[in-house]
Amino acid sequence: VFSAVWMAPGIDNVATFAPHAFHMIAGFALAAIMVVAGFMFGPTAEPGRIERVSSFSLDVFLAGAMVLVLTNNHADASLIVFALLVAATFVIAWRTDSAVGAIGAAALFVFVVFAEWAVRANPDLAVVAGGPLPGIGTRADDGSISMHLIAAAGFGAAFGAAGFLAQGRSIGAIVPVVWAAAGVFTPLALLVALYARIAHLDRSIPFAIIAIAVAAAFAAITEVLTRREARPGQMIATALYATGTLAALALAFTFALEKGWLTIALALMSLGTAWISMKRPIPFLRSLAAILAGIVVLRIGYEPRIAGNDLGTTPIFNWLLLGYGIPAASFWLGSYFLRKRGDDAPLRSVEAAAILFTVLLAFTEIRHYINNGNIYRTSATLIEFGLQVCVALAMAIGLERLRMRTNSIIHNIGALLLTWFAGLAILFGLFFMENPAIWRIEIAGKFINPLILGYAIPAILALLLSYAVAGRRAAAYANTIAAGALVLALAYITLEIRRLYHGPFLDSSRTFDAEQYTYSVAWLVFGVVLLGIGLLLPSQRARLASAVMIAITVLKVFLIDMSNLTGAYRAFSFIGLGLVLVAIGWLYQRILFRQTKTPPAHPAA
Structure with missing residues (x-):
């Protein structure tokens, strides 16, 4: 602690760089020799156990070296000092498990150094209402880009290789997990920082290729660890590398794709994760599939149009079909894979996402078609209400059939919610808000007209739904749906007769004999x-x-x-x-x- 305090005065002064660098290197060496347990003259270490004092004593000087880099504008000399201390930390942690905690801190400090380097050169990443933050922007004494690229490549390769090679060396479970976490986190974090600095968050095929290479390396490590005999911490380490594989693929898609393709890619990743979890029973993969599905849901919540203003007006075959249809199919197939190994929270999350995207696909396509591409339009029509009711009833029938095979609580709840939605849409939409007998709504065509979509087809679907739930739900529930079908059919017959006598507008108060x-x-x-x-x-x-x-x-x-x-x-x-x-x-x-x-x-x- 006193050494850390002694490093602080004048650390941002370029003229005192050499004394500070010497102080950090000497202090780090003394801590390694005298304090770290199991290394040189330190106390005896307990095998397989991370010792807090040993790790913290190294962390102090690593943090000082990180601050030295930041305050000296990433000068090449400061970056070399930081790299030397990180390399020394590798050597010490490799020799004794007591100092492995410093590896996690070193990974975090490496990310901070390169993240700050990326932000300071991109004013757009750190702009507030009053303008850019102080110190943002390039400086004459900045370190060279080539030096940072070489350092980033070295750090990424060192952490990645050491994380894999450290597996199975310790009798404690926490030690290989820390090595694996650092080996997965550091390459990915450095890749993001370099992408922000060099590509300025735009599409970049070279960075996408690098991300795919990282994903391939992590996938190979995952396969090797899966085939090994069980060792302490191996299951968690395998899950970390599997997660890193999918995260690297996600970064590759992010670097290379734009518009709605990223949404589609994340949904396909969720499907791939579910398939891998079926082949390789790593528990965390099931949760990861659900997490990816949740990210896709948040993505469409942010922009339901998928492609923004580029959605266009082409009905059916547009970005909505891709942006909702492919994720829906991915989640349905993913839930099928997940169900093979049990019914749990991740499975239910993916099932819910599958139902949600299927419903949204139909509803957004209907709104897009009816409103000439504007799905944000606040008004609705009789045809739109009728189509939405038809879709809701048809999906409810499908889910009622499906839940009898799967016994899924999500399919059960989904069927109930869709039925309730259809009932409310019929009551308030078809019978009140868009009722042509109440409001002046044009009904074009004598026999082929919107009344078929609004009342006749919903009546048939409601009847089919009542038979689908008969004997499987409460009798009152089935009878209520059947009564709704009867009312819809009666409404269609009545309104069709009124159309024949009154023409396209049915809101007249007069009735002929x-x-x-x-x-x-x-x-x-x-x-x-x-x-x-x-x-x-x-x-x-x-x-x-x-x-x-x-x-x-x-x-x-x-x-x-x-x-x-x-x-x-x-x-x-x-x-x-x-x-x-x-x-x-x-x-x-x-x-x-x-x-x-x-x-x-x-x-x-």
């Missing part, structure tokens, strides 16, 4: 069709829906037609209803008589 009579006939026919379906399948739910429709028609005839219709329409309304009710009663009597008829007894042989 022929129109009122047509409602009664259509509702009654709909009820009879439901009854026929219920008898042919047979389906109790269809027969119940038929009874409801016929009851509604009876109430309409007696409460509305009787007071509003005049002349022949009133007579035909009551006569037609009476004939249908008599026919239904006769049909039920025939069915019941056939069921209760006693079969003839067979004569005895």
